[in-house]
Amino acid sequence: MVDPKRVVSYEDVLKIIHQPEKIIIDVRNPDEVNTTGKIPSSINIPLPQVQHVLMSMSEEEFKKNYQRRKPDSSDELIFYCQSGRRSSEALNKALEIGYTNSKTYLGSWNDWSNRFK
Secondary structure, eight states, rough: OOGGGEEEOOOHHHHHHTTTSEEEOSSSOOHHHHOOOOOOEEEEOOHHHHHHHHHHOOOHHHHHSSSSSSTTTTTTTTEEEOOOOOOHHHHHHHHHHTOOTEEETEEEHHHHHOOOO
């Protein structure tokens, strides 16, 4: 069960896509993203790579791969996937390595794609 304080809603994400200091991370596989699309302003870091990217990737490499600065451990990270399961896993991994302001969009792509027009 995910702590309710760590869950964002569709309405929250609608606001966050216009706040570049907050980082929305799609943890689906690239082929899923290519097939369905993604939430505007989000970056794709597949779940198996989340911990490595956040812990070990250099600032320069992160900027080269994702066209934005690497988040600090205090930055707000919002994870999403297809249905919320992988985003919850990513949330736990981020919290374990010290990204204390991380959250999950439990509705994830299924909710977003049904509501965003």
